Amino acid sequence: MASLNVRVVSAEQVVFEGEASAIVAPAWDGQVGILPGHAPMLALIGSGPMSIERQGGGSDTFYVAAGVLKVERDNVTLLTEYASTEPPTELPESAVVYAEDVG
Template identity: 40%
Template sequence: MADKSFQVEVVSADERLYSGEATMLVAQTTDGEIGILAGHAPLLGQLTDGGYIAVTEVGGDRRVAAVTGGFLSISADVVTILAETAEWAESVDVAAETAALEAAEAGTAEHQLAKSRLAAAAALAR
């Protein structure tokens, strides 16, 4: 476990999903997957559609959220995720999201949301 921690805020258009201390955060951006530890250089990144974030909390618990669109901002000791949508992976119904992904037209909001939920559920299972 890392010795240093930083503040993580995850906010969507609907709600503040998370606020807490973490030792690591992994986010999928349009430039690829990024791992963030305390002391990371300042950065502004665009979150990928159909992606997820994984937060390793100070106590060692790992939380994974499906996120679609939005931005990641890293400053001094705070990482802020501003997502269009965000929801915890443990609430994902994998069978329903698989069916939704297959039924949705590629590139639509429904397709991206199902893709994000499935990616988050898979990441949580790791």
């Protein structure tokens, strides 16, 4: 079965790296779902939870804020300024600007 190779990267570290059957990420204009075979894409992301559906079932959830999502040949890279399993207590300054300007 086709799968996605997902990486969630913040400036300080790689938060998640692994295979997934699908992901749902908070793009600037709403949730975006990515399945294997997705066309190449670059999208700004807003802030909110993203979920990564694991191959064998189950899912991981990360909270992300501000950044960019890149999809290319089933490789998904999400670069973000905030990524954690905990929701942020306060949004990074740049993410607030995002919400106002873009959203």
